[in-house]
Amino acid sequence: MSSIRRVVVTGLGAITPIGSTVPAYWEGLKNGVSGAAPITRFPAAKFKTRFACEVKDYNPDTYFDRKEGRKMDLFTQFAVIAADEAIADAGLLEGVDKDRVGVIWGSGIGGLRSLQEECFQFERGDGTPRYSPFFIPRMIADSSSGNISIKNGFRGPNFVTTSACASSNDALIAAFNNIRLGLADAIVTGGSEAAITESGVGGFNALKAMSERNDDPASASRPYDKDRDGFVLGEGAGALVLEEYEHAKARGAKMYAEVIGGGMSSDAYHITAPDPSGSGVVLVMQNALRDAGIKPEDVDYINTHGTSTPLGDGAEIKAIETVFGAHATALNISSTKSMTGHLLGGAGGIEAVACIFAMQNSLVPPTINLHTPDPEINQALNFTPNVAQAREVNIAMSNTFGFGGHNTSVIFRKLDH
Amino acid sequence: MSEIAEKVKAIIIDKLGVEASEVTPEASFTNDLGADSLDTVELIMEFEKEFNVSIPDDQAENIQTVGQAVSYLEEHAK
Numbered sequence: 313m314s315s316i317r318r319v320v321v322t323g324l325g326a327i328t329p330i331g332s333t334v335p336a337y338w339e340g341l342k343n344g345v346s347g348a349a350p351i352t353r354f355p356a357a358k359f360k361t362r363f364a365c366e367v368k369d370y371n372p373d374t375y376f377d378r379k380e381g382r383k384m385d386l387f388t389q390f391a392v393i394a395a396d397e398a399i400a401d402a403g404l405l406e407g408v409d410k411d412r413v414g415v416i417w418g419s420g421i422g423g424l425r426s427l428q429e430e431c432f433q434f435e436r437g438d439g440t441p442r443y444s445p446f447f448i449p450r451m452i453a454d455s456s457s458g459n460i461s462i463k464n465g466f467r468g469p470n471f472v473t474t475s476a477c478a479s480s481n482d483a484l485i486a487a488f489n490n491i492r493l494g495l496a497d498a499i500v501t502g503g504s505e506a507a508i509t510e511s512g513v514g515g516f517n518a519l520k521a522m523s524e525r526n527d528d529p530a531s532a533s534r535p536y537d538k539d540r541d542g543f544v545l546g547e548g549a550g551a552l553v554l555e556e557y558e559h560a561k562a563r564g565a566k567m568y569a570e571v572i573g574g575g576m577s578s579d580a581y582h583i584t585a586p587d588p589s590g591s592g593v594v595l596v597m598q599n600a601l602r603d604a605g606i607k608p609e610d611v612d613y614i615n616t617h618g619t620s621t622p623l624g625d626g627a628e629i630k631a632i633e634t635v636f637g638a639h640a641t642a643l644n645i646s647s648t649k650s651m652t653g654h655l656l657g658g659a660g661g662i663e664a665v666a667c668i669f670a671m672q673n674s675l676v677p678p679t680i681n682l683h684t685p686d687p688e689i690n691q692a693l694n695f696t697p698n699v700a701q702a703r704e705v706n707i708a709m710s711n712t713f714g715f716g717g718h719n720t721s722v723i724f725r726k727l728d729h
Numbered sequence: 730m731s732e733i734a735e736k737v738k739a740i741i742i743d744k745l746g747v748e749a750s751e752v753t754p755e756a757s758f759t760n761d762l763g764a765d766s767l768d769t770v771e772l773i774m775e776f777e778k779e780f781n782v783s784i785p786d787d788q789a790e791n792i793q794t795v796g797q798a799v800s801y802l803e804e805h806a807k
Contacts, residue, residue: 379746379763442778445770 319491320727322565323402323553325394325502326665328652329365329546333397337662338669340651341677342700347652348529348544353508360517363529364508365546365653383446384459385423386506386547391456392463394549394661395500399464402553404498407563414468414496415457416487418479418503420657420714422453425509460500468496476714477617479503480550480660484722485574487554497559502661504549516545519584521621534681535618535625535647536695543619546653550661569668569724573604579717586624586713590631596719597635597709604723606707608636611643613676613708615663618647619654628711629689644676644703646696651680660712664722667708671726676701733780733806734799740775741795744768754796780806
């Protein structure tokens with residue numbers, strides 16, 4: 313192996329429930345805007361949860377010609393839109409060897425809407441199979457990375473990572489490793505999800521995982537609050553262009569931050585419940601710190617998984633206390649899912665963008681809806697409640713965990729630090 | 730234009746995202762209207778659905794142009 317190569321972030325993209333571009337998303341984050349509202353994607357009157365964080369005023373015709381858009385599930389449309397923004401931001405279409413540019417994307421579920429619609433249609437018919445030839449390519453999760461590469465001619469490593477809500481971070485770590493190992497010079501990474509469908513909402517309701525606060529959607533995602541009752545389903549995509557440092561420097565690319573470490577672990581405990589001891593989460597943060605070669609005290613900000621579920625939030629915070637010791641109370645901690653809802657496999661993508669903008673702007677986005685702190689959670693920690701806090705952020709950590717017990721943690725460093 | 734021809738034209742415009750003026754009888758789905766192999770399969774399926782016919786694969790292979798589709802369907806539509 314060649315000597316370890318450094319990896320920097322040279323482009324960002326986002327389409328989220330609180331803003332459909334990176335600048336709009338950041339405006340929403342710093343102002344503490346909630347993206348939750350009644351569901352418009354399907355008639356939800358009979359569902360236990362009738363609200364979600366949808367991408368607002370979304371019209372595929374704004375982004376795709378009709379024929380092109382029709383061939384992509386919504387989660388792939390979001391992927392292509394966010395990737396396009398990141399690729400343009402990085403100036404990655406000119407003056408690079410596209411055989412050395414890859415796409416490693418994350419999606420926990422893939423084309424749930426396409427699967428569901430096709431099955432509904434078959435069920436309504438007379439038993440004659442009339443499946444669309446676009447059904448399988450719309451549904452499979454890797455259609456996201458496939459479409460991004462086809463549109464842009466990127467012929468390097470190309471695949472999708474699936475680890476539920478940890479999928480984006482696994483994609484980021486895979487991209488980081490591929491570049492470090494010299495297998496690519498740049499990789500478009502991140503993740504997307506679009507599961508606000510009958511089967512998505514019905515399925516998560518059956519798991520008792522989602523908030524049912526239908527009378528007040530905007531306050532439903534309330535991580536670390538005593539009255540939290542589950543996550544709020546979100547949709548959208550976050551994209552990053554990761555690039556080898558010398559490659560980026562040689563072409564004069566703007567560099568947002570450096571990726572310095574990635575950690576992965578598994579709870580090996582239960583298929584949906586988090587291990588209440590938090591030991592898998594302790595392990596993942598230790599793995600990430602070790603990979604980055606930094607001490608816990610070097611970290612300024614943690615963008616937590618913090619989904620607003622009764623069990624998960626507390627376990628993660630306990631783990632942070634274990635890993636960071638006395639420094640835990642000096643950290644800024646926030647769950648931006650309080651604003652965006654939970655993008656599942658897309659969460660790590662948009663949360664990486666949040667971490668990088670926190671560094672760029674020396675401003676930590678808040679955990680909104682934190683009005684009645686949970687006495688079971690150590691409130692000596694700074695959860696950045698309700699209002700963004702000015703703070704110089706040199707090193708930020710982004711945690712995501714997924715059903716199946718997958719834990720991931722990525723660490724970013726400010727470039728001039 | 731026959732009612733069948735009108736419907737065929739509408740399906741092609743919808744599925745291939747082309748302009749009405751491009752959908753001439755001689756127009757080939759793949760060479761003139763930008764269809765790939767999957768688009769062609771989808772068109773045949775839509776014809777089957779709309780006209781309640783079943784088009785065997787060996788006959789579908791001979792439907793390459795707008796005019797060929799109209800002729801086939803005028804002959805076989807129920």
